[in-house]
Amino acid sequence: MTAPADLAPVGLATAGVRDIAGVQATARIVAEVDPRRGSTVLPVLAGEGPLAVRRTRGAGAEAQVTLVGAMSGPLGGDHLTVEAEARAGARLRIGSAAATIALPGQAGEPAHYAVRLTVEDGAELHWLPEQLISVHGSDLRVTTHAELAPHARLLLREEQVLGRSDEPPGRLTTRLTLRHAGRVLLDQELACGPGAPGGWDGPAVLGGHRAVGQLVAVRPEFADDPPKPRTLGEYAALTPLAGPAVLVTAVAPDALRLRRTLDEAVRLLR
Amino acid sequence: MSRAALLVLADGRFPAGGHAHSGGAEAAVAAGRVTDAASLADFCRGRLHTTGLTAAALAAAAALGVDPLELDAAADARTPSAALRTAARKLGRQLMRAARATWPSAELDALAAARPRGAHQPVVLGLTARAAALGPTDAAYCAAYETLSGPATATVRLLSLDPFDATAVLARLAPDVDRIADQATDAARRVLDHGPDALPAASAPLLEISAEAHGGWPVRLFAS
Numbered sequence: 001m002t003a004p005a006d007l008a009p010v011g012l013a014t015a016g017v018r019d020i021a022g023v024q025a026t027a028r029i030v031a032e033v034d035p036r037r038g039s040t041v042l043p044v045l046a047g048e049g050p051l052a053v054r055r056t057r058g059a060g061a062e063a064q065v066t067l068v069g070a071m072s073g074p075l076g077g078d079h080l081t082v083e084a085e086a087r088a089g090a091r092l093r094i095g096s097a098a099a100t101i102a103l104p105g106q107a108g109e110p111a112h113y114a115v116r117l118t119v120e121d122g123a124e125l126h127w128l129p130e131q132l133i134s135v136h137g138s139d140l141r142v143t144t145h146a147e148l149a150p151h152a153r154l155l156l157r158e159e160q161v162l163g164r165s166d167e168p169p170g171r172l173t174t175r176l177t178l179r180h181a182g183r184v185l186l187d188q189e190l191a192c193g194p195g196a197p198g199g200w201d202g203p204a205v206l207g208g209h210r211a212v213g214q215l216v217a218v219r220p221e222f223a224d225d226p227p228k229p230r231t232l233g234e235y236a237a238l239t240p241l242a243g244p245a246v247l248v249t250a251v252a253p254d255a256l257r258l259r260r261t262l263d264e265a266v267r268l269l270r
Numbered sequence: 271m272s273r274a275a276l277l278v279l280a281d282g283r284f285p286a287g288g289h290a291h292s293g294g295a296e297a298a299v300a301a302g303r304v305t306d307a308a309s310l311a312d313f314c315r316g317r318l319h320t321t322g323l324t325a326a327a328l329a330a331a332a333a334l335g336v337d338p339l340e341l342d343a344a345a346d347a348r349t350p351s352a353a354l355r356t357a358a359r360k361l362g363r364q365l366m367r368a369a370r371a372t373w374p375s376a377e378l379d380a381l382a383a384a385r386p387r388g389a390h391q392p393v394v395l396g397l398t399a400r401a402a403a404l405g406p407t408d409a410a411y412c413a414a415y416e417t418l419s420g421p422a423t424a425t426v427r428l429l430s431l432d433p434f435d436a437t438a439v440l441a442r443l444a445p446d447v448d449r450i451a452d453q454a455t456d457a458a459r460r461v462l463d464h465g466p467d468a469l470p471a472a473s474a475p476l477l478e479i480s481a482e483a484h485g486g487w488p489v490r491l492f493a494s
Contacts, residue, residue, distance in 0.1 A: 175471060184347040187471040197323075197472070198446060199316025203303035204294060205474045212475055229352045229482045234301070237482035242346035242355065249350070249478050 022077025022105060025049030029084040031063050031092035031123075039063075040090045051080060062091035067129060069098060074113055076105020076139060081114045086123035086152075096129040099161075099255075102140035102170055110139040110171075117145070119152035131159040131211075131255050134193060138170030143177070150181040151220050154245075155269075157262055159213040161255045162192060162206075169193040169210070178245070180218060185243040188214070209235070209251035211258035215265050218245040227269070236261045238268070275402040278372070279395075280412050282419060287364035291357060292424030292492035293317060293417065297480035299428045307435040310425050314418045314439060318446055320474040322417030324348050325392040326410040326454030327469050331461045332396025333409035338381045338389060344466035345390035351478040353485035355390075357494035363388030365395060375401035410454035414447045424492055 030044035040063040047053040050073050058064030074080050086092040119125045162169030171193040178186040192200045226240035236250035248265040252258035298304040304313050328345055332338050349355045370378050378401055381389055392413050399409035422436045460468040
């Protein structure tokens, strides 16, 4: 099922070209195992418009891809999509060269940023982009959807920063959905910024914190031996999900301290 | 429907064990995030618009007759905190006992048999409303109101807050409860056509984080 945010009309957006209605662009990455050499190759590596993709040096048999912003944005009205697929046995690591910065558009339209990840059996995907920064006056709807086979492995990090330093945030809605072996393992939405439902910055939700992040690890071995729930300081916790996965949720005063906590979580999960 | 049945189900004295849970208020009070009536109101508003909306939609969908086991799985996916999943199932089991004694129904029996350790409380609540011949909006109202009444009652005990002030917080949030019950009912009707993925998934990071910390306390007044 698609989140309601995806149902908005695309308008007159044109592929890869930014006009008043915004840009519509899709980047596609497909990783598979080269049967002769055993290493991961990228039969599809295609950027578009503001989404450029580069193969960068990876470790061992994995392929590493870096998303490079070729334009600023997303701006209001933009519809950006990243699709990445790790086919059976492939090892793919995706990062980004810089933070994604949500900016206001001209017509006050929201921007949409969709990430669709597919990981087949025996494959491993690391989705570790830099932060998403919600700039004052912007309105961005992010949907991240990962579809995992029963023996897929995933490490996913998402970090949202509300406003540049000393700036009030824009409006930001994120929805993270993980499907494992055909069933929904995690479905989480967070809305914050001006116009978000009441209490978003209060003591139950963000409590004045300006950075919030999630780290998800899905591993087949967690089915029999899941990590125990634990806290990482006062503002982060690791919890096993109802399936072979763990989620770390963290809030922090700023992007730097959030990253420190999530890096610590990655080390714990090694 | 019977309006009196709604009063019976929504009554804080309905023997479903809810009084033992603070809805995250105990942890928020200990962390100094809830200190008075104003911060309690802010806490309750945030909880209502996040996990409250999700719970209300689950309850409304169950009251509409959506498969409770599908809803139970959807509730698992929307409750990442292991401590909160445990609490939701414990509350669901306690409510199930009270519900089967109060409004016997084959559907309640079937869910109890399929989830002997307890289904998620909002799902049981919605099915209970259905057994009581109440509608989806009634179920959503019960779930949304419980989202507030639990922390408000707990905070009276935790902070020795004036009960009049706590009740005033509940009254001031009544328009928000109306909106959430409407939104939840609309979402539940979409589930009939689009499946449980159409349910809201609104979440509250601080509630999730502090639930894990609270679960590890050696001594606490409330179970969650």
